[in-house]
Amino acid sequence: MDLLEKLTILSDAAKYDAACTSSGARRGFREGMIGDASSSLAGCCHTFSSDGRCVTLLKVLLTNCCVYDCKYCVNRRSNDTRRAMFSPEELAELTIGFYRRNYIEGLFLSSGVFRSPDETTELMIKALRILRETYRFNGYIHAKAIPGTSPELVEQLGFLADRLSVNIELPSEAGLRLLAPDKSRQAILSPMRQIQNGRAQNREELAKYRHAPRFAPAGQSTQLIVGATGDSDLQILRLTQGLYDRYRLKRVFFSAYVPVVENALLPARDTKPPLLREHRLYQADWLLRFYGFRAEELLDEGAPDFNPLVDPKCSWALAHLDFFPVEVNTADYETLLRVPGIGVTSARRILSARRTGRLRPEDLKKLGVVLKRARYFLTASGKLAPGGRISGEALARTLIVAEAPGAADPPMRQLSLFDSVPQGA
Amino acid sequence: MPEVIYLYDGSLDGFLCCIFESYAKKEIPTDILQEELWEPTLYSVRAVPSDVAHARRVLRRVAVLSPYAADLLQRGFLTCLDRRELFLYRMVAKLLREGPGFLRNPADEVLYPIIKAVRALNGEAQLLRGFVRFSEFSGVLGAEIEPKNRVLPLLRGHFCSRYRNEAFFIYDRVHREALFYADGKARIVPLEHFEMEAPGAEEAGYRLLWKRFYDTVAIRERYNPKCRMTHMPKRYWNTMTEFQPPSYFRAKNSPSERAVPFAPNGRPGLAKPAESGPSDPG
Ligand code: SF4
Numbered sequence: 084m085d086l087l088e089k090l091t092i093l094s095d096a097a098k099y100d101a102a103c104t105s106s107g108a109r110r111g112f113r114e115g116m117i118g119d120a121s122s123s124l125a126g127c128c129h130t131f132s133s134d135g136r137c138v139t140l141l142k143v144l145l146t147n148c149c150v151y152d153c154k155y156c157v158n159r160r161s162n163d164t165r166r167a168m169f170s171p172e173e174l175a176e177l178t179i180g181f182y183r184r185n186y187i188e189g190l191f192l193s194s195g196v197f198r199s200p201d202e203t204t205e206l207m208i209k210a211l212r213i214l215r216e217t218y219r220f221n222g223y224i225h226a227k228a229i230p231g232t233s234p235e236l237v238e239q240l241g242f243l244a245d246r247l248s249v250n251i252e253l254p255s256e257a258g259l260r261l262l263a264p265d266k267s268r269q270a271i272l273s274p275m276r277q278i279q280n281g282r283a284q285n286r287e288e289l290a291k292y293r294h295a296p297r298f299a300p301a302g303q304s305t306q307l308i309v310g311a312t313g314d315s316d317l318q319i320l321r322l323t324q325g326l327y328d329r330y331r332l333k334r335v336f337f338s339a340y341v342p343v344v345e346n347a348l349l350p351a352r353d354t355k356p357p358l359l360r361e362h363r364l365y366q367a368d369w370l371l372r373f374y375g376f377r378a379e380e381l382l383d384e385g386a387p388d389f390n391p392l393v394d395p396k397c398s399w400a401l402a403h404l405d406f407f408p409v410e411v412n413t414a415d416y417e418t419l420l421r422v423p424g425i426g427v428t429s430a431r432r433i434l435s436a437r438r439t440g441r442l443r444p445e446d447l448k449k450l451g452v453v454l455k456r457a458r459y460f461l462t463a464s465g466k467l468a469p470g471g472r473i474s475g476e477a478l479a480r481t482l483i484v485a486e487a488p489g490a491a492d493p494p495m496r497q498l499s500l501f502d503s504v505p506q507g508a
Numbered sequence: 509m510p511e512v513i514y515l516y517d518g519s520l521d522g523f524l525c526c527i528f529e530s531y532a533k534k535e536i537p538t539d540i541l542q543e544e545l546w547e548p549t550l551y552s553v554r555a556v557p558s559d560v561a562h563a564r565r566v567l568r569r570v571a572v573l574s575p576y577a578a579d580l581l582q583r584g585f586l587t588c589l590d591r592r593e594l595f596l597y598r599m600v601a602k603l604l605r606e607g608p609g610f611l612r613n614p615a616d617e618v619l620y621p622i623i624k625a626v627r628a629l630n631g632e633a634q635l636l637r638g639f640v641r642f643s644e645f646s647g648v649l650g651a652e653i654e655p656k657n658r659v660l661p662l663l664r665g666h667f668c669s670r671y672r673n674e675a676f677f678i679y680d681r682v683h684r685e686a687l688f689y690a691d692g693k694a695r696i697v698p699l700e701h702f703e704m705e706a707p708g709a710e711e712a713g714y715r716l717l718w719k720r721f722y723d724t725v726a727i728r729e730r731y732n733p734k735c736r737m738t739h740m741p742k743r744y745w746n747t748m749t750e751f752q753p754p755s756y757f758r759a760k761n762s763p764s765e766r767a768v769p770f771a772p773n774g775r776p777g778l779a780k781p782a783e784s785g786p787s788d789p790g
Pocket residue numbers: 149150151152153156157158159160194195196
């Protein structure tokens with residue numbers, strides 16, 4: 084089988100995995116080595132595929148041969164699909180060839196379970212060794228730790244990769260038992276814990292010896308599949324928050340389940356992937372990480388799922404109208420961030436600009452505030468932005484219209500309008 | 509005050525000398541134009557010669573008052589903002605008149621057009637860090653771009669660090685200049701004309717591997733061309749490997765009849781991996 088064909092099979096098999104940012108590695112050029120990982124800081128996109136996703140890394144499986152049988156996966160052993168495998172040498176050479184042409188920022192290496200988790204991880208380690216040691220590759224590497232791999236091998240992997248991740252796969256233990264019988268929550272969480280501890284220990288060593296080898300310097304992330312099981316958004320968001328709090332993860336990625344297989348336990352083959360739901364989860368994840376929100380503020384048992392019609396921040400604002408309007412000339416940073424249409428950048432610009440004088444409604448657009456959402460929630464020098472005075476149900480309706488046109492969102496689920504929009508004023 | 513238009517040689521130094529001239533002569537130019545772009549009008553014109561010492565003095569003066577303004581001045585000069593010289597002149601004049609206070613307000617009317625243009629420049633440079641595609645010709649890496657703004661000075665640091673031990677060049681087809689790097693030294697020089705050589709067998713092979721990867725990673729169920737266009741406007745596609753016609757993937761000296769194995773027309777990923785070996789394009 085030639086390289087082109089292998090690449091086709093092994094990138095096709097890896098593509099449903101969402102995690103593809105390379106942010107967080109800070110490593111400049113090193114003498115005698117190829118490349119650096121500093122630009123990765125901004126998550127440099129090298130292209131966008133026709134589904135609109137950012138392509139940063141050469142994302143492939145080492146092999147799609149797998150002895151496991153996860154029901155939702157194209158590579159499961161009971162599926163009749165073509166199998167291929169890169170040799171470690173081939174993979175290393177391909178990565179360098181792509182990197183030098185500026186096609187990619189680095190490698191994202193995952194794999195099916197070839198014979199056993201340990202044997203697979205050994206092959207991955209071999210490929211990364213060639214890349215780092217023979218080709219002197221200094222760019223970004225993200226490697227998947229396969230549940231069930233022995234701790235010594237996970238450790239070796241961590242010293243070669245910038246980021247490690249273990250897929251949490253499904254939001255609940257019950258889901259795992261049902262759909263991924265070969266994986267247990269324990270087998271997933273223990274490498275996660277090991278990576279976290281490994282990083283902490285490595286930080287101490289680095290404090291003592293500046294040239295100690297670095298263990299997964301860009302931290303760890305995970306991915307979970309949304310929509311293969313019946314778990315609610317609240318369950319998913321709580322789990323996400325827990326992973327940030329307890330395992331110090333850098334990112335949790337969500338991947339809308341694409342039905343690639345027919346199975347009575349899974350959504351039917353013709354089910355559309357829940358892209359809007361995935362989008363809402365990412366928006367909420369953003370609110371957790373950068374806006375100081377907690378999962379419990381965004382959802383509760385009474386309304387455990389996101390409103391498909393408005394984004395989570397607008398949803399929160401509509402449920403807390405007494406918090407508004409916010410006066411942009413006096414509000415603190417955290418308060419500004421709660422206004423729909425004000426983001427991290429525009430909030431900072433507001434803080435800076437108002438030092439030179441009072442802001443007027445007409446200044447806001449230039450500062451990057453999205454007025455079509457923000458105008459209902461703020462005042463500038465006591466004045467509302469033009470068109471800013473409406474309330475209650477009309478407001479919810481206006482915001483829905485404001486989001487819909489031109490949004491990159493896929494067509495929305497059919498729902499009776501205002502299902503779960505709070506009606507209060 | 510008599511109306512006068514300054515003409516300069518098109519360089520940043522030349523432009524800075526126009527600012528110097530205006531203060532030396534205590535006059536406000538009606539316009540500041542590159543010599544090449546000037547067309548005779550009723551206004552009187554004066555060619556302002558480039559003088560490195562004068563240029564330095566202006567830049568230093570601005571930088572002392574505000575390093576941020578000095579940065580905007582240098583970056584603003586690289587933008588495609590229409591009449592950027594006049595906008596930048598006004599910013600410097602306001603800075604010298606009022607001090608740096610107004611610089612903290614991005615909504616300031618003198619500042620806003622410049623900031624907007626510089627944001628576009630920075631944005632374009634940021635995107636191009638990813639979108640530039642290199643080809644290898646006997647050990648040297650070469651790329652071509654078609655940017656709206658003069659981004660080469662902004663790309664220099666990034667690519668020099670990425671390819672520290674390599675030799676490479678990037679040619680800007682629009683502004684006809686090239687960034688050359690070898691042996692740890694980088695230069696940006698005007699270059700009227702440049703044409704890329706046809707690829708060798710290995711290079712053609714990598715192009716094809718990349719295109720195949722690109723076509724394969726898209727998920728059909730998530731096809732969303734609008735989203736792609738938002739993130740990667742079409743004007744960048746012309747110099748990107750993945751959007752080139754079949755001839756781009758043919759090695760020089762290879763029989764041109766041999767068809768290139770393509771994924772179906774760049775459409776969302778393959779349901780089944782393509783058959784091995786040469787097949788019809790599209
Ligand atoms: S372990 Fe499960 S998810 Fe991973 S490749 Fe094998 S079958 Fe697929």
